[in-house]
Amino acid sequence: MEEARRRIQGGSGVSAVAGVAAEKKDPRARRITALLVAPGIIWMVLFLVVPMLMMVYVSFWTQKTFTIEPTLTLNSWIAFFSSETYFGALLRTIRIWLIVLAATFFLGYPTALFIGLFIKNKTIQTIVLVLCVVPFWTSFLIRVLAWRPMLGKEGAVNIVLQKIGLISQPIEVLLFTEFSVVIGMTQIYVVFMVGPIAFMLSRIDPSLIEAARDLGASTWRIFRTIIFPLSLPGVVVGAIFVSVMVLGEFATSAALSGRKVNLLGNIIVTQVGSLKWAFAAVVGVMLTAVMAIVVAALLRLADLRKEL
Amino acid sequence: MTTILDVKNVTKLYDGEVALDGLSVELQVNEYLSLLGPSGSGKSTLLRVIAGFEMSDAGDIHLAGESVAGVPAHKRGIGFVSQGFALFPHISVFDNVAFGLRHREDDPVRDEGDVARRVNEMLDLVGLADLGDRGINQISGGQKQRVALARTLVADPKIILLDEPLGALDANLRARMRIELRRIRQQLGITFMHVTGNEQEALAMGDRVAVLDNGRLAQVADPDTVYNQPASARVARFLNCYNMFEGRAGDDKQFCVGDASFPYPSPQDASIGPGTYCVRFDKIRVAPATAAPRPGEAGVRATFITSEYSGPSITYFFEGQGNKVLEVEYHLSHRQPEEFSPGSEYSLLWSPGDALVYS
Amino acid sequence: MENRPILRSALALYTALFIGFLYAPFVVLGILSFQSGPEGGPQFPITEWSTYWYEHIFGLTPPSRVAPLPIGETLVRSLTLAFTTMVTSTVLGTMTAQAFRRRFKGSGFVFYLVVLGMIVPGVLVGLGIALVANNLGISRAWWGTAFVAHVVYTFPFAFLVMLAIFNRFDKSVEEAAWSLGVPPMRTFRKVTFPLIFPGVLSSMLFAFTLSYDEFPRTLFAAGADLTLPLAIYGTFAVEIHPNLFAFGVLTTLFSFSLLTVYGILMSISIHRAKKVAIQEEIE
Numbered sequence: 001m002e003e004a005r006r007r008i009q010g011g012s013g014v015s016a017v018a019g020v021a022a023e024k025k026d027p028r029a030r031r032i033t034a035l036l037v038a039p040g041i042i043w044m045v046l047f048l049v050v051p052m053l054m055m056v057y058v059s060f061w062t063q064k065t066f067t068i069e070p071t072l073t074l075n076s077w078i079a080f081f082s083s084e085t086y087f088g089a090l091l092r093t094i095r096i097w098l099i100v101l102a103a104t105f106f107l108g109y110p111t112a113l114f115i116g117l118f119i120k121n122k123t124i125q126t127i128v129l130v131l132c133v134v135p136f137w138t139s140f141l142i143r144v145l146a147w148r149p150m151l152g153k154e155g156a157v158n159i160v161l162q163k164i165g166l167i168s169q170p171i172e173v174l175l176f177t178e179f180s181v182v183i184g185m186t187q188i189y190v191v192f193m194v195g196p197i198a199f200m201l202s203r204i205d206p207s208l209i210e211a212a213r214d215l216g217a218s219t220w221r222i223f224r225t226i227i228f229p230l231s232l233p234g235v236v237v238g239a240i241f242v243s244v245m246v247l248g249e250f251a252t253s254a255a256l257s258g259r260k261v262n263l264l265g266n267i268i269v270t271q272v273g274s275l276k277w278a279f280a281a282v283v284g285v286m287l288t289a290v291m292a293i294v295v296a297a298l299l300r301l302a303d304l305r306k307e308l
Numbered sequence: 309m310t311t312i313l314d315v316k317n318v319t320k321l322y323d324g325e326v327a328l329d330g331l332s333v334e335l336q337v338n339e340y341l342s343l344l345g346p347s348g349s350g351k352s353t354l355l356r357v358i359a360g361f362e363m364s365d366a367g368d369i370h371l372a373g374e375s376v377a378g379v380p381a382h383k384r385g386i387g388f389v390s391q392g393f394a395l396f397p398h399i400s401v402f403d404n405v406a407f408g409l410r411h412r413e414d415d416p417v418r419d420e421g422d423v424a425r426r427v428n429e430m431l432d433l434v435g436l437a438d439l440g441d442r443g444i445n446q447i448s449g450g451q452k453q454r455v456a457l458a459r460t461l462v463a464d465p466k467i468i469l470l471d472e473p474l475g476a477l478d479a480n481l482r483a484r485m486r487i488e489l490r491r492i493r494q495q496l497g498i499t500f501m502h503v504t505g506n507e508q509e510a511l512a513m514g515d516r517v518a519v520l521d522n523g524r525l526a527q528v529a530d531p532d533t534v535y536n537q538p539a540s541a542r543v544a545r546f547l548n549c550y551n552m553f554e555g556r557a558g559d560d561k562q563f564c565v566g567d568a569s570f571p572y573p574s575p576q577d578a579s580i581g582p583g584t585y586c587v588r589f590d591k592i593r594v595a596p597a598t599a600a601p602r603p604g605e606a607g608v609r610a611t612f613i614t615s616e617y618s619g620p621s622i623t624y625f626f627e628g629q630g631n632k633v634l635e636v637e638y639h640l641s642h643r644q645p646e647e648f649s650p651g652s653e654y655s656l657l658w659s660p661g662d663a664l665v666y667s
Numbered sequence: 668m669e670n671r672p673i674l675r676s677a678l679a680l681y682t683a684l685f686i687g688f689l690y691a692p693f694v695v696l697g698i699l700s701f702q703s704g705p706e707g708g709p710q711f712p713i714t715e716w717s718t719y720w721y722e723h724i725f726g727l728t729p730p731s732r733v734a735p736l737p738i739g740e741t742l743v744r745s746l747t748l749a750f751t752t753m754v755t756s757t758v759l760g761t762m763t764a765q766a767f768r769r770r771f772k773g774s775g776f777v778f779y780l781v782v783l784g785m786i787v788p789g790v791l792v793g794l795g796i797a798l799v800a801n802n803l804g805i806s807r808a809w810w811g812t813a814f815v816a817h818v819v820y821t822f823p824f825a826f827l828v829m830l831a832i833f834n835r836f837d838k839s840v841e842e843a844a845w846s847l848g849v850p851p852m853r854t855f856r857k858v859t860f861p862l863i864f865p866g867v868l869s870s871m872l873f874a875f876t877l878s879y880d881e882f883p884r885t886l887f888a889a890g891a892d893l894t895l896p897l898a899i900y901g902t903f904a905v906e907i908h909p910n911l912f913a914f915g916v917l918t919t920l921f922s923f924s925l926l927t928v929y930g931i932l933m934s935i936s937i938h939r940a941k942k943v944a945i946q947e948e949i950e
Contacts, residue, residue, distance in 0.1 A: 026363045028380070029769060036766035037777055040759045040822065044780050047815040048787065051795025058798050111685045114678040128682070130926065135689055137922035139880055141899045142915035145907055146692030149699055149710045156695060159711060187688060219671060240786065248788020248883060255903055265790050265883070272887060277798060284791050295786055361842050381845035382854075388846035394839035398861045408847030411857055456843075463847050 052288065059281035068277045076282040086267060090286060093263045096182060096253075097246045097294075103186040104242050105235070108193035112234070115194070116201025117227070129198065132191045140188050144255045147184050151175040151256075176258035184252045189245055193238035200234030201227070233302040243294050247287060264290075311373075312337045312499050313358070313467055318367035320353055320523075327353040329523035330367065335467065335501060340493060342514030342531075343503045346546060350523040351503045355469045358501070359388045372466060382413060387465035391472040393456040395444045401455050402427055402440035408463040430462040433492060450481045457492070467499040474509060486512055507547050511535055519543045541584035541666040549589050550664075551634045556582040563665060566629050570606040571660040583667040589637035591662040594624065594646065597653040607657035610634050612648040624648065626656060693919055700913035705731040709907050720913040733908050737898045744809055745879055745895040751810075752817040752878035753871050759818070760825025760870055761863075764833050765855075785823040789883030792816050797887040807890035816884040821874035828873060832866030 062071040080086050111132075119125045135143060150156045151174040158170040174180060204227065212222045250265030259266075264287045271280035313335035320328040327350045335341050345351040356362045358369060360381030369376050376384055396404050405427045409417040417423050431437050434454040439447060447455070453473065460468055473489075474482045486509065493500060504510050510517050511531040518528040519539075527539035538544040545552060555565035561578050562569035563585050570585055572578045601607050610626035613633075622645050626634045634656060638645060648654060699709060704719030705728070722728045726735055763781060767774060784792075796816050800807050807813070840862070844854040860867075882896040889897060902911060 030771065033766045033769055033771045036762045037771075040763040040781060040826070041777060043759060043815070043818065043822065044784060047796065048784055048792065048819045049780075051792065051799050052787065054798045054802070055791065055795045107685065107688075110678055111682045114675075114682045118675050118678055128686075131686055132689060134919075134922055134926065135693070136876060136880065138693070138915050138918045139896055139899055141882065141896055141903070142696070142911055142918075143692045145709075145903060145911060146695045146915070148907075149695050150691065152710055154711055156711060187692070190685075191689070219674065244786050244788055248790045250790060251882060251900065265788070268790055268794060269886070272794065272797070277801070280794060281798065284794050287788060288791060291786070291788060359842070359846055361845070380851075381842065382848050382850050384846075385848070386846060388842065390839045390843065392837070392839055394837070394843040396840055396844075396858055407844065407857075408849065411844075411853055412848030413850045413853075414848055459843075459847065465846075 055281045055284045055288075058278055059285050061278045061281075063276055063278040066275045076278045079279065080282045080286065085262070086283070089262045089264055089267050090290075092178075092261065093247060093265075093287075094290065096178065096185070096261075096263065097243060099182050100185045100189065100246045101239060101242055103182065104190040104193040105239070107186065108190045108238070109197060109235075112194045112197035112201060112231075113227075116198035116231075117204065125202065129195070132194060136191070141251060141255070143188065144184050144252050147180060147187075147256055148175060151180050151183070175256065176260055178257070178261050180256040181253045181261050184256045185246055185249060188252065189242045192241035192245070193235075196237035196241070197231050197234035200231045204230050236298050236302040240295055240298050243298070244291065247291055247294070310337045311335070312371070313501070314368075314370040315354070315358065316368045316370075318354070318357060318364045318369065320350070320357055320362065320364050322353075326523050328357065328364070331520075331524055332367075333518055333525055333528065335499060338497050338499055340500045340502065340513060340515045342510035342517045343501060343520055344507055344510035344517055344546060345503075345505065345520030347505055349520040351505075351520045352471055353523075354520070355388070355471050355501070355503055359386050359469055360384050361388075385466045387460035387463060387468035389456050389460050389468065389470045389473050391475045393452045393476070395452055395455055395459075397444045399444075400440065401436065401442050401444065401447065402431070404444065404455055405430055405440075405459045405462055408459065412463065426462055427458075430458040433461070433495065434458045434488075449477055450485065453477060453485055454488075457489075461492070461496065461498070465498070467501060470500060470502040472504055473502065475504070475506075482509070489513065507549070519546055521546070538586075538664070541586065544584075544586045544664065544666070549637070550586040551589065551592070553585040553587075553632075554582070555585055565608075568608050568629065570663065571604070572665060573660050573663045577665045580665045580667045583665055586664045586666070587658050587662065589623065589635045590621075590639055592634075592636045592656050592658045594636055594648065595655045595657055597655055599655060601655065601657050604659065605657045606660050606663070607655045608634070609653055610656050611653050612650055614650060615648070617645075626654065628656075693915070696912040696915045696919075699909050700916045702909040702912075704728070704909065705733050707909060709909050709912065720908070720910045721917075723910045724913055724917070733910065736902070736910055736914060737893070738895070738914065741893050741895040741898040744892060748809055748814060748817065748894060749875045749879040751814060752821055753874040755814075756818050756821040756825045756874045757867060757871050759822045760827075760829045760874075761867060763822075763826050764829035767830055768833050768836075768838075781823050781826050783823075784819040789816075789820065789881070790886070792819055793884040793887035796884075800888075807888055809885070809889040809892050809894055812888040812890065813885045813894070816888045817878045817881055820881065820884060821877050824873045824877060825870040828870035829863070829866055832863050836863060 058068065059076060060072045060074065061068045061076075062073045063076060115125060115128050119128065148155070152158070153170045153172050153175070155175065157174060158167075161167045162170065208226060209222055212226055217225070248265050249263060250269050253261045253263050253266055254269075264283050268280045268283050268287070271277075271283065311334050313333075315331065315333045317330045317332055318328050319326070319330050329350075331350070331354060333341075333354075343351050343354070353362065357364045360376065360379065371384060371386070396407060399407070406423050409423050409426060417426070428437065428440070431440055434457055436451060436454050436458065439451065444452070444455075453476075456473075474485050477485060490513070502510075502513055504513075511534065514531055516528060517531050517534045519526045519534065521540075521542050526543045527534055529537075529539075534543070535547065535549075538547060538550075541552065544550040553563075553565040553570075555563050557579050558564035558569050560569070562571055563580075563583075565585065572580070595601070595607075597609060608628050610628040613625045613627055615625065616623045620641065621637050621639045624636045624638070626636065628634045636656060698713065699711070700720055701716050701718065702709070702713055702720065703715035703717045704723060707714050707717075707719075719728060723733065724736060724738065763777070767778075793816060796812050797807060799805075800812050805812070836859075840858055841851075841854050844858050845851065849857070880896060881894075882900065885894055885897055886900070893901065899911065902908075
């Protein structure tokens with residue numbers, strides 16, 4: 001760094017000396033910065049990084065019936081990959097994640113478009129956003145459970161469809177299937193997609209769109225070349241939120257699948273319930289790996305620090 | 309005269325870009341120094357370094373004989389008025405002015421009666437006696453400027469730095485605040501350093517004017533000297549009242565600009581070139597293209613474009629060789645306004661002794 | 668864009684439907700919470716309209732085979748936890764964001780370390796903290812292990828909110844205070860903090876909401892004493908009853924009334940500001 005900087009300064013005498021001075025200037029301000037960031041760093045290292053490392057470490061421990069011992073072994077890992085159930089859960093998790101991600105994006109984008117671009121009155125904009133957030137003050141577990149009487153065989157959806165004569169027999173596959181899990185997750189998480197996108201859209205300078213229209217660009221073309229690219233960082237943030245939450249999910253699938261749809265999260269919960277910590281740790285590491293790949297891929301699409 | 313502020317060889321870099329390049333300047337007690345520079349010349353940076361908001365990368369600053377190296381901003385006793393006024397929006401005008409008295413580290417005023425007395429005195433001085441209870445968003449721009457000044461003055465600083473203090477005001481208000489500022493200064497006898505990008509403001513306010521160029525001082529002198537004898541072509545350009553011709557020294561003791569050539573102002577200047585030949589706007593007279601120049605006069609042909617009337621003076625715009633815009637200013641107390649027809653050619657004439665040449 | 672009436676109406680209609688989708692569960696909750704009790708189940712049709720389940724929540728019904736929701740204790744725990752989490756994460760978030768106002772070496776690292784807290788799935792944080800606690804022989808508790816896990820989650824949100832606030836903060840008022848002789852700490856207390864307070868409030872609101880409803884992290888980290896979400900989770904492992912729905916309706920109504928009060932307060936203060944502004948113009 002320092003070397004490069006000096007080269008840029010092109011060797012002017014004064015500047016080179018000053019460059020050195022700049023490096024060690026203002027020790028007081030640096031001490032204050034250090035004091036300010038230290039508590040946060042310590043907290044995150046102790047309560048996030050160390051636990052995650054511990055999880056990786058424990059995944060190599062030996063699992064006894066009700067205990068784990070710190071004798072290193074690959075047994076838990078072998079068990080994971082050789083079991084159809086567990087590997088299947090990995091694939092199912094990825095599948096459901098992709099479906100929910102797509103669903104939240106396609107359902108959420110038009111709403112974000114309306115809130116961010118079409119509502120010019122800041123007060124109304126805030127009111128609509130707050131309307132979207134209010135459900136979060138009711139436990140999401142209760143909200144998830146409400147889908148049962150909606151989707152069940154004698155649920156609201158079937159009753160309505162039968163009343164209007166669209167179907168004669170109730171549809172049974174609505175509840176306790178992957179479908180109900182996807183519906184439940186989409187409903188809970190779609191707001192996390194809408195929020196960031198609406199935020200980015202509301203920052204677009206209207207004169208930009210005006211100018212494009214004056215140049216004769218069609219609505220679709222304006223959307224494709226101006227609006228969508230500028231909203232992309234919001235899409236990325238939203239996608240990260242949704243991905244993180246869906247990949248680690250277990251409550252929705254537990255509530256709406258009748259224990260038929262097992263995700264990686266569900267396996268972790270079951271394993272911990274039967275004190276199989278080492279095995280739970282293996283699944284945890286797998287989940288972390290999937291997460292890391294997904295987030296890294298999404299971050300390639302936009303530099304989030306710049307967007308703040 | 310005693311020096312109160314002594315800035316020596318101060319250098320400041322931003323991301324490897326030089327903002328101040330070994331700059332030195334001195335300020336005498338009770339002096340008013342105007343610092344004139346275009347944007348990016350480092351003038352605000354200099355003030356920020358002196359105030360202690362930024363650390364210089366090299367050089368020394370002495371305040372009343374003592375180095376301020378390592379002294380944080382709140383212990384320097386330097387007043388600072390910024391362009392946006394930086395008033396505290398959450399408290400009243402009175403509390404804004406009282407803020408420093410109440411909360412400063414050294415010698416805070418504990419007695420509220422004392423605070424009230426001093427604040428009201430100061431609000432009186434700046435002409436805001438009745439507005440103490442107002443919120444900051446309930447007063448006008450000019451009033452904000454006065455509050456900012458009162459807030460700084462009440463703390464009784466050794467010197468006051470003004471960072472484009474009038475820049476956010478409209479022209480009318482700016483002229484009034486200039487007078488106000490001068491009155492306050494005469495009443496209190498405080499040392500001021502006033503940074504501005506406006507040449508008229510700099511010349512009008514300063515006992516001395518310092519012209520800043522690329523992080524260095526290009527000239528420090530009294531306003532008259534700066535105005536009449538800029539130290540360099542660049543200074544002349546900042547003053548914004550000179551027509552400038554780039555050219556070279558000709559064979560016949562003349563300064564050549566394209567096809568035209570002008571006599572040098574004085575024999576000592578002869579052979580300067582390549583360089584810049586400067587003629588002040590108000591030293592030029594306009595004559596019909598056919599009229600013969602008076603003996604010894606220099607001149608160029610130019611096409612009249614338009615004129616601009618500004619009360620005490622009128623400025624005529626001409627287009628010379630190579631689409632160069634030339635300006636001529638008539639001070640109406642000396643000369644009568646004239647009518648020129650747009651698109652026609654005229655001679656712009658001046659006496660060589662009034663011109664300046666820089667290499 | 669606003670001069671495309673058809674597109675605009677279509678999107679408005681869509682948004683209305685979308686909000687309907689978000690609120691659909693509440694309609695169901697609302698209807699089914701009036702199911703007859705104690706024999707009526709959590710499904711259609713309503714056998715008989717009654718307020719039995721609301722009375723059930725407050726313990727006003729004669730004992731039946733349906734156990735009362737363990738709301739009292741767990742609610743207090745959840746509120747306490749949410750409150751302490753809110754305070755801790757807002758303090759940490761403000762401090763860290765304040766440090767980010769200066770450029771410093773390693774700021775990129777710190778940024779991603781903090782943001783990691785909201786990126787790592789909750790179940791993993793819970794699992795990791797449980798593993799560490801078990802190995803160190805620390806007993807897990809909602810006020811200990813669950814609390815630190817909650818802050819790991821809410822601190823990044825508070826940090827990002829404060830970072831955005833500071834990005835828009837005009838530093839010159841602080842400099843003005845310094846130049847008046849006021850030291851930095853007192854400047855922060857008297858000038859900076861009052862000015863960033865709206866941001867601090869919203870970061871507190873964020874942290875409180877997230878912590879109050881937090882479930883995956885709490886599941887492994889809370890130990891024996893349950894928080895409210897854990898208690899609710901516990902009920903649907905066995906059998907759910909409409910009392911859960913009645914509770915959902917009550918919390919929603921509570922949120923809305925809080926929001927209404929907030930909205931009224933806001934509009935009053937805006938109204939007052941406008942009035943002052945108008946007076947100014949008349950003068």
